[in-house]
């Protein structure tokens with residue numbers, strides 16, 4: 398006997414598109430089996446900021462839809478895009494991704510697509526579109542965290558999950574945003590904020606549970622590490638920074654990479670998450686690689702050393718945290734000295750395992766787009782298991 402036992406509209410009441418139908422099959426041998434059908438979940442995505450990272454996410458979605466459905470159990474539809482330079486576009490039924498990913502980088506270019514506009518429309522799209530998840534990848538403001546903090550607040554207050562690669566909201570307003578997400582039973586995910594798509598935040602948060610970590614140090618800026626490497630090979634700072642920009646590693650204002658502010662934000666995010674503290678920007682002493690000359694870097698290499706921009710923090714016995722960002726001259730056999738190009742590496746000093754190092758890409762368009770995909774997967778996993 399085969400019976401349809403009903404349809405479950407599930408999941409915080411936000412997602413009427415998620416319909417799970419199950420059939421109960423009772424055989425002659427008195428065995429009961431359950432077959433699942435119609436269980437594919439679709440998430441509508443709004444992209445806020447459409448520079449390197451969110452364009453990469455659109456490409457990933459476009460190129461991997463079949464794989465996602467088969468392996469991850471959900472499909473993704475981009476329904477809205479809003480960008481300061483390119484304009485905005487809202488198509489509730491889903492935007493055709495071939496055209497979107499080929500969009501020329503020209504002022505107001507989104508206006509050329511059906512329903513497109515020349516201006517950004519962030520607030521309206523975040524609050525009023527049919528998106529389930531907002532992917533926030535606008536520029537990082539290290540002083541105010543805005544407008545990205547507002548983008549996160551608007552999403553979480555209007556029933557939408559948020560994933561972001563923007564360091565501002567995490568370094569400057571993580572507590573209130575996490576509270577808002579929890580109150581509204583929504584996901585707030587941000588793996589790309591430290592080390593791009595390399596899963597260092599989830600690693601520290603989930604895989605080192607049970608061990609005590611009271612110190613970490615590492616290379617957490619891809620641009621600075623890439624620039625140091627090219628200067629060692631004889632390029633000027635200026636040439637090396639230009640290449641980092643072309644490869645999509647650098648911040649909109651690369652002085653954040655070279656001056657150390659980007660690492661400062663990442664140290665705050667890691668320290669607050671690992672030590673359960675509330676570091677602010679003024680708590681982190683910050684010196685960048687702009688204090689080095691090209692000669693310093695080449696001379697060190699000839700002497701068997703490598704300059705690296707190191708971010709570190711220690712939890713002291715009195716509960717205080719010491720945190721700093723500064724260039725350090727490491728001997729060639731130091732574990733962090735081998736990180737080349739935009740590769741980053743962080744060593745966690747744990748009581749039970751000793752030092753544990755996580756290494757992988759620290760910047761890059763596709764690498765960071767992947768971080769957003771990993772956030773969407775985390776949202777899906779947390780809300781369906």
Ligand SMILES: NC(=O)C1=CN([C@@H]2O[C@H](COP(=O)(O)OP(=O)(O)OC[C@H]3O[C@@H](n4cnc5c(N)ncnc54)[C@H](OP(=O)(O)O)[C@@H]3O)[C@@H](O)[C@H]2O)C=CC1
Pocket residue numbers: 445446447448449450451479480481482483517519534535536537544562563564589590593645646647648649759760761762765
């Ligand atoms: N690239 C990387 O490797 C990584 C980046 N990140 C973070 O991800 C975010 C995005 O990076 P990326 O894509 O490389 O940066 P880009 O500069 O390539 O893209 C950002 C885009 O957002 C637009 N934008 C800026 N402000 C707003 C706003 N208020 N509303 C709508 N759009 C806006 C920009 O327009 P306009 O040009 O006119 O300002 C630009 O088109 C940044 O916060 C960065 O720190 C994190 C990890 C790695």
Ligand SMILES: N[C@@H](CC=O)C(=O)O
Pocket residue numbers: 590592593617618619620621646647648654659759760761
């Ligand atoms: N500009 C940053 C991008 C990732 O956070 C870097 O180079 O690390």
